Amino acid sequence: MDAEQLKQLQSMHLPLDGVWLPKATSTIAHVVDDPFWIIYWACVIAFVLMMAPMFWFAWKYRRKSAEQKALSQIDHSQAMEIAWSVLPLVFFFWVFVLGFRGFLEMFVAPAGATEVQVQGQKWQWSMAYDHKGDRVSVGGVGAEFVFPKNKKFKLVLKSTDVLHSFYVPNFRIKTDVIPGRYTTLWFEATEAGEYPLLCTEYCGTDHSNMLGKIKIVDTEAEWHAWLDKMNTTVVDVPTGKNLFETKGCTACHSVDGSTGLAGPTFKGLWGRNEQTNKGPITVDADYITESILQPQAKLVNGYQPVMPTYQGQLKQDQINAIIEYIKTLK
Amino acid sequence: MSPTEGKFPLAQHFSDPEQQLDSNKLGMWLFLVTEILLFGGLFCAYIIFRSLHPVAFHECHKLLDWKLGGINTVVLLISSLTAALAIRAAQVNDKAGIKLNIIITILCAVTFMVIKLVFEWPAKFDHGYLPGYNFMGHVANPDQAHIFFGLYFLMTGLHGIHVVIGIILFSWLLIKTYKGQFHSGWWQPLELGGLYWHVVDLIWIFLFPLFYLAG
């Protein structure tokens, strides 16, 4: 990512509402905001109730001469001890109940919510929508993910590498994203707009660039139109290059001939003769397709079987676009 | 602090023998609490992974040699007994008795380590039952077997380190015995060493059935 792209990414706007909180644009936000304000004002009152006597006593009983002793040695009051133990406990219990009720609402998805798969990896988000029988996959650094308002969505999240955390402040939703298992979230947006998606579990070098943009549109029609657009892959070199850069390929394959990565370099790949564990092959469209969908089928000698499969994540015309791109890497 | 025969070696910061004895004993108990918590964490991990992969754990435990493990259990129990007898010998001024019991304790501990390091572990390595990613054995569920063996080698290894520390500890006590430092007026180091040794034994009493016998 160059400096210009970085600036673009980090200029994403996070709408606020007042001094403390982001603008709330989901139906569940109130289970966070209501207790937040209750606790806030209780804290303000409690703080004043503590600090006022403290400053008052400091002033009123300030020592005026070195030998001045205390006015009294009053040193206990059972009534006060009970009061200031029990009263906070009652308040805490109330707040606890508000908190856990809200928590359950936040994490138990309502029936009929539309499922969307979410994947976190170093350092980008991607989502897969089911649309007209197809799996439409969208992702990349700073990628835009569109949803219509007033519709319930259940996100099913997983990571392909380390812990991440999916956080949309304007919706008040967050969950850790774990490799090897699924976590879930649900939301229903209330207002059209663009809302940042932030990774909030430290995951390495570019943790702070692992952003996305949740775009809420007014109608389902707009959403479908976007999905249609995402579903159509133009089979050309720029598309192939973009897929190469956003699907995690760059982690293991260089384009400039550098070796030492987990996978062979793509420079000069097209038409190259390779020795694999199943004998010699020449790199053609079939071999590239097979390697993307079944990476361990024919493993180039000298490399470990570590490439993940893209079965279900890349469709054939996307693979064709990648092939077009690879052809240009001489 | 080299006591002459029969005299209580009072350290200068304690006010009387009772304070010193009580303090040392409390100190040793606290240390043993930390040891139990240390192994406790590992036992927790064992329980969790065993409940996640009961079949694999069951299969893997059959690959361990329960006879050798059993012999080692008996060996440690004998050494615990002799450690206690050494204290008794000191209390009745039986210097020869102290020496004999400590020597047997050390020999038992050495036997334990020999059985483990010469007979048990190499046999495992030959079969490819190695900890972690080195695991290469032919078993039904290799993915979970490597966790079993990882925990096995880790826990018995950490325990083994404590046994070696015990050997060093009792050797030191043996040297002090030869110098005549233990008698009916002062035998606390033997007692504290014995306490340590009993806890090491106790940990093995839990390790043995969990790894070798459970199924």
Add this chain to the structure above:
Amino acid sequence: MTETTAAAHVGHDHGHDHAHGEEPNYLQASHGLKSWIFTVDHKRLGVMYLAAVSFFFFVGGLAALLVRTELLTHTKTIMDADTYNRFFTVHGAIMVFLVIIPSVPAGLGNFVLPLQLGAKDVAFPKLNLLSFWVYCTGAVMAVSAILIGGVDTGWTFYTPYSSTTSGSVVMMVAAVFVLGFSSIFTGMNFIVTIHKLRPPGMTWFKMPLFLWGIYSTSIIQVMATPVLAITLLLLIMERVIKVGIFDPALGGDPVLFQHFFWFYSHPAVYIMILPGMAVMSDMIAAFTKKRVFGYRFVAFSSLAIAVISFIVWGHHMFVSGQSELSSMVFSFLTFLVAIPSGVKVFNWIATMYQGSVSFETPMLYALSFLFLFSIGGLTGIFLGTLSVDVHLHDTYFVVAHFHYVMMGGTIMAFFGGLYYWWPKITGKMYFERTGQIAAIMVFIGFNLTFFTQFFLGSRGMPRRYYNYLAEFEDLHKLSTFGAYFLFAGLLLSLGTLVHSLLKGPKAPANPWGAKTLEWTHTASPPIEHNFHETPHAPAAPYDYDT
């Protein structure tokens, strides 16, 4: 210091100010490097710990200043992302393990505890020496991990990032493992000393509250640290031989690591705050000339905090993927732990009522503590409430919360204690005016730096972020400015203490007119064996009269 303060209290003390000119104090009792390296004198060990802790506080603070400088602009300012990630890790690891945990117990506690008990030393002086050198070993290992390869996992070492990333993770984790033993040995020593070496007449409820706090801390140190040890050992094994416990690619569970880690690390934060609270009781009594209000409640609250601290660890993991039921149980229990902390604060404020309140430097730090720790504790309520925590977890709100309690709490109390016991430790007074100004600067700088971060967090700014959204920049600039102001205050404080060492006037035995044994029965500084004869406990813990 004023001459009148000292003169007023000579009558109460046992005249150790001038009489025993023949017996050298503990600093003069022996000379040469070896006499320090092999010392078993708890006072010298305390001094060495204080020096080490201060040094690492400076190092960790420098790391923080660099972090804050990078955050002046929302993209790159002075360093790249990898370097930044290493600096925030270094800051956290050094502050938690090399500074805050040992600061009050090993630094001040080692010096003061036997004195308050009328004892000649702790129960196991040689173990105490070992404890210090183990600390030094761990410190050297940590520094080498930082210099060779670096660590960027955050001080929390979450897997699988920590079990797979490059860098000196093994060395750093091993360093923390070693440091844990220092903590355990100190805890063992203090527990036995308090149980067995109390002077005649000092029943448990006649002990100064400083000792109750240190005792409760020691219990946690002994019980929690071994679990950290095994967690770190497992992490090392995971990296080296790939056991498969924490990394899902190997069959493990990353959330299990979090459970193991926080099972120690939550009690650890109480290892950090309890000693600060311990110092608070003694300071408030001394600078109000009053018995601490609600003595038994304050004493028992220390124990309650120690016990409850073990059952709330899951509140760090509400959104980790653990079951909703677990989260609910942990949230409920977390509210309980707030009560004993509140009880202490209320009792300290009540102590000021009808007292004789003075405002020397230690008291300014004590008042700072009351203000800042209250904010820290109150903001904990937001985080303990499940639904609210979902929004605030892993944001700057958490960062602000823990800085308020750990720095606004423990470090303020540590500085207060350092200035409070300074005359006893060094035999010198410090220049009061600059001490006070520094304390006020620190207070202001601290609030500027960290209150700002509550806003950043609740607005959605995540933590451990090198770049951030442009609209957070103004608040970050304010926070960084605060950090520099705070640093200036700390420098002035350091200068005050250094000046005292070089040019400070001789301190009387009891400049504050306090009532605990270290003030009433020893010289400033004390002789090597502390007392000429074992003192009898005072009639009451803070035996002031009106």
